[in-house]
Amino acid sequence: MAYYHGVKTRQIETSVSTPVAAGSGIAFVVGTAPVHMVGGKTNVPILGNNYNEVVTALGYSDNWEKYNLCEVMYSHFKLYGVSPVVFVNVLDPAKHKKVVPAADIDLVEKKAYLPLEAIKSTVVVKSEAGAGGTAYEVGKDYDLFYDNEKLVLEVLDGGTILESTTKLNIAYSEVDSSKVTDAEIIGGFNVETKESTGFELIDKVFPMLGIIPDIILCPGWSHKAEIAAIMSSKAQNINGIFEGKALIDVDTTTVKHYADAPAWKRADNINSKTQILCFPMCKLGNRVFHMSTQMAGLIARVDTENGDCPCESPSNKLMQIDSAVLKDGTEIAIGLQEANFLNSNGIVTALNFIGGFVLWGNETACFPANTDVKDYFICVSRMFNWVSNSVILTYWSRIDSKLNRRLIDSIIDSLNIWLNGLTSEEKLLGGRVEFKDEENSTTALMAGKAVFHIYMTPPSPAKELEFILEYDANYITAALKA
Incomplete structure (x- = not known):
């Protein structure tokens, strides 16, 4: 031992760990966005904390039929005011496109208007057909910019386009979201490129962004049986250890009456505790939403109000809608009896009964076949997922420490303190941890x-x-007889 003369101190690790609570209500959304507008990325997880941020990264269009990620952007950020959301765009402008032949287009006040789908880098501008075919140069003769669902061509002063010009001959390519396939939404791992795509990218979120998405969305695609199955599989095995829920929509192009929804559910094999099934769609003003989209926003808001904890059900909470509709916009009235029928078959719906439209239903898709309360109640099942995820985050750093009594007692003490805290906050009715001899053999x-x-x-x-x-x-005796 080295010679020392004086006072000194040293520190040891605190025996009780501070728990790391997993995030709650964080959506992971796969689909298409107009990334050609902003030079956005394909098959890369994009973290969005506010509307402007995500629009800058992925672009935006009100055509949600073509660009389903925009539906979630609008609902989450504008209607429910919740974040973050992780978006994965699978639309590749270099692949999912078609050529639009050259045609003469009118100039109105020195501007020509092309569809939003037009890819700016592919635009070729010449003089009107039959006028010599003069080629014009972007940045010198004209400029291009996206505005209000259009790609706008604006003639620049000082260029070679004459003031008297009334038409320009324009050719371009445009993105075609209809060319995106189910297989591309599902994604996978490419052995040659060593890259993941589609839903496979959920396993990249925690390593890249440090958050655990626990709500999986794919509005406009989730009604397809194979995609719903993949979403369920991913929800129960995120990074091999974390858990979440997949929000699925009933196909309202085929199921137009509430009584037919249970049969559709059985036919598509939607029966997992990791799935929450929604019927029908919903509407606010002129905007039609998938109910899964609105439910995801509502879940995030309720979780946020409870300190980022999923202890309360989203059922009977106000939604941002004014009607329940089918995909074609046909309004349908769902009364209490119809809503309870859907709930009894493990389907969540919307109900306008007292106080406006609310989400109505507490059961995951495993109900009524599975009546284990920790599986079929949405909030109870999500609490088990949340506690599981939180425990993993908290004690991962203890892996490969010395397995001795000090480590065991430290884990027991810190977990019991945390569970007692959740109980005092009324997020649990009670909780404890035990280290049982019968579960820990000598070997x-x-x-x-x-x-x-x-x-x-x-x-x-x-x-x-x-x-x-x-x-x-x-x-009567008390009131009328002396």
Whole structure:
């Protein structure tokens, strides 16, 4: 030991760890966006914290039929005011496009208007057909910019385009979102390029962005059986260890009556605890939304109001809609009996009964086949996912530490303190952790394996309140006889 003369100090690690709570209500959305407007990326997870940020990264159009990611942008940021959201665009302007032959287009006040789908870099401008075919140069003779669902060509002063010109001959290529296939939405891993695409990119979110998306969305595509199955598979195995929920829409082009929705659900095999099934679509003003989109925003808002914890059901909370509709915009009225019928078959819907339109339903898609409360109640199941994800984040740093009594006691103490805190905040009815002898054999401990048993009871939603009314004749005696 080296010679020392004086006072000194040293620090040791705190025996009780501060828990790291997983984020909650963070959506992971796969689909298409007009990225050609902004030079946006394809098959790269884009984190959006506000509307302007994500529009700058991916572009925006009100044509949600072609660009479903824009529907989620509008709903999350403008209607529900929640963030973040992770977007994956699979539309590739270099691949999903078609050539538009050259044609004469009118100039109006020195401007020509092309569709939003026109790819700016492909535009070729010449003089009107039959007028010599003079080629014009961008930046010198004209400029191009996207505005109000159009690509605008503006003639520049000082260029070679004459003031008297009334038409220009313009050719270009335009993006074609209809060429995006189911396989490209599903994605996978390319052995040659070593790159992931589509839903496979959910495993890249935590390593790249440091957050765990726990809500998986794909409005406009999720009604397809194969895509719904992939979404469910990803939700139960994010990065191999985390868990979430997949929001699925019933196909309202084929299911036009509420009573037909359970049969569609069975036919498409939507029956997992990781799936939440929605029917029908919904509308606000002239905008038609998939219900899964609105539900994702509502879930995020309710979680945020509860301190980023999914302890409360999104059911019976106000949605940002004014009607329930089919895909073609046909309005349908769903009363309480119809809504409860859907709920009894594991389908969430919208109900306008008292106080405006609310989300109505507490059950995941596994109901009624699975009646385990931790699986079929949305908020209870999500609490189990959230606690599981939080425990992994908190104790990952303890992996490969010395497996001794100090480590075991530290984990037990810190977890019990955290669970007690959740109980005092009424996010749990109770919770505790135990290190049980029967679950930790000597050989397992020798192999470095320790099992901690967490007991927890999230509050169930108050799904049914019954009030019994009885006529009490004794009040006559009390009120009328001296």
